[in-house]
Amino acid sequence: MSRNRFIYLTDLMLVPIFILSFYTGVELHIAGQGDNHEIWHNWAVFHVNASLLFMILGIVHVKSHWGWYKGLKTIGCKGKRKVVLSLSVVFLLVIITGLSLFGIEGANSPMGLLHYQIGILTGVLSVCHIAKRKQFLFKGFAANVLGRKYRRAKA
Template identity: 45%
Template sequence: MIFENADACIGCNKCIKTCLQGVFFKPDASVSCTMNMGMAFRIERLLPLAFVASAVTGIGLHIAGHGTSHETWHNWGVAHVVASFIWLLSVMAHVRRHKHWYKTLVSKRVTCKRLITFFLSIAFLIVAVTGILLVAYVEGPGSSIGLWHYKLGILLWVLSLIHALYRK
């Protein structure tokens, strides 16, 4: 079995487990696939931890915005921005690893798993954009963008958990 499309590799190692001849990739594709996947795979391993850190710090930031000191709110805000940035990097690596899935999104039949992943992707983009807007342009924790970011963040959290449960 020769792996015809190195860009479609998701690192699942099924090809290694099933190949009787020991040929996993085309000779010219093996190096590029391994080189491209190494760093992305290491960053992607942070995905669950960064997800939890972003969710916890986001909720902590929201709670701190209701009556605690400005310094406490600021500390939660910094922690949330750092955790969310690490989550963003790990999600980017994850999406890159599954770019073949996104390329075939329209051509394959719609399943519940595909819909959840599609809505998760859209929700993530919106939450990322609103988060960047909050950091770059908006002042004050009670802004309308901040509330949308918080509410969509909770939706993103739920969709991410469903996505993780459906992945097998």
């Protein structure tokens, strides 16, 4: 698999996994307001699994685009670069707070609430990040997912 295809497929997989991680996090927060621990626990397990996958794909995504981060030294941080850099910092914070919850009782804890709030901010910045790149994701679908046979048949 070519490097470009690997990057594209990683980027593409991040979208549904992000939605799943965000959704399960909100559901987990809602379940934490109730009194049924089993429901909260089920959402917690689902959220942890989805979020670990999201974290791994996010790290691969950042590593794949590391040249962009290096370029910030010379280009500077203007325009949409601010959103991406902000997303990177907030993503790191949501990872740190999320991993710290493994060591404490997370339900209704101050750290759990902080993680939830940072998660909401991560969600907003992620939607902005994805929206700016939707053309790239749609354009590359036929070439990178459906493959050469689809391109030849279409031509």
